[in-house]
Amino acid sequence: MTLLRFAPSPTGPLHLGGLRMALYNHLFARKHAGKWILRIEDTDMSRHVPGSVDGIRKALEWAGLDYDFGLADTLLFTGLRLNVFQDPESQVHMSERLDLYKKYAGKLIESGHAYRCFCSPDSLSETKEKLAKSGSSASYDRKCLHLTEEEVARKLRAGEKHTVRFNNTIVPSRPTAHDLIFGQPKDAHASLATDPILLKSDLFPTYHLASVVDDHEMGITHVLRGEEWLPSLPLHLDIYASLKLPTPTFGHMPILLNADGSKMSKRHGDVKVDDFIKRGWEPNAVLNWAVLSGWGVDHAAPAQEGASQPDSTKIMTLDEMIDQVRIYSYFIIAALMVLLCSLIFQFSISAITHRNTILESSKLEYINKHHLMRQASTRSGLQALAERVHLQIKESFPLSQYTTIDMIKKAISILEGRLFNIYDIPVHAPYLFVEPDLSTKVAESMRSKISQEDYDQIVKSVKAKLEGSAVPWEDLDILDVLHKQREELGVSTKLFMKALRYAVTGMKDGPPIADIMDVIGRERTLERLK
16 A cells, blocks of 8 residues: 655644645545555654644645544554544654664664764764864764774663764665656765764654654655755665665655745745635645646656646646646656656656745735635635635624625625635725725825716716616616716716726726626615715
8 A cells, every 4th residue: 555654843833845745745645545644753852842733733634635644443554553543633753652763773783783872962073073174074983883892881881871873884785766756866975974873862763763764664655755855865775774674765855945045944934834824825726836836847758849848827626636646657657658748737746846946926826816716616615715704804894784794705706806815805895895985095096087077977877877777786787777878978988987986996996897886786886876
């Protein structure tokens, strides 16, 4: 069975980069009838932020990314049985598995692939400084690697603090590193610390050991994670080989950048998923935006003449993303699939660009607008949108009697194509809920461009026509009435509509004036014209 994991650290709210990583895991698992797990990587307790786990879980729930760890059944992993029930706190926490990491560290020590290091932080700093001055790129002189068994035993009996280091001098042979996105990455051993620490002196593992152990114990088949871990891939493969464990398939995602080009992180503002929730963005739109960020040419598929780059603004729901996601074997591509790739939009892990991606807020606005239009096109979708924004509308117009679900539904309908965000209704159409503000600079500017004679003539004649009509308001063709009245007056369409728009809305732009009159109703329309 295909099994993936999303493994955030509880160091703050989930940010957009983390949400995108969870999304890729979700898409791949669902497409391949697999499962994905939420695993909390809390190996550094000094950076733990209370409430982070709840925040991460709520953000995933908002996005509709339902991880499988938590189903009311028992999941069997390699060497590990986990009884999992409908418990919101039932994620795997690394901090609760310290004995397991200690066990694997012991195996590496027994086989000679790891050793205990008793050097103090101060002595390590001095050693590193000396090595740097001598021109060495090493970060440690391997002093403790040469301790005898008797010396190690004596230090342990004396209770000396120590770490466990990986022994890079006797790494067994293993297959060449391969990545689903980057193919065969460059060997990064030279950039790694000398004999990296696997187990810290507080008995907490580093990510290097913990991720390998947990991925093996849980039977993880595919690891999709951030590009920042790509340089560590050789080390992780070395640990797998030293423990004689099978390796999962790896894919490293290029990171997302802020608009200023800086790396997206929890320390920067405007990237937390909670911010997108509070601002009223549609979950499917945010996911759609995230999955298309960094979309490029498929590196796995052979180049084909005439093939175009996939649409970077394709509108997709989460279910549609699942339908279109697939993953290539880097080396073997069937000829038929190559042909289909040029004809059909299909998301591919190997089509992710190799460069880091700057998120474009304008693209989110475009995508969000189309998701709103999609949802508003169905009765149930329109109802759901109106209910979601109801409280916000009431808070915006606390004295209005028109902030009903029915009025909000009408507002969404006539603003279709103008709304980039459902929370923008009060900005675009306040006149639907309260009387127009004719004291604004925009309103005064509109009025100043219409003579008193023209204004009186247009507004009074339209009021008289609408007031004198015996046709019920809901059956009245208001647009036709306005069209005939303009022709009768012999004034330009621009002048005619500007006068009415000023009187009814006090705003320069908006939906067709006939639609606005229809929504606010007979009494409110006539009162404004009066």
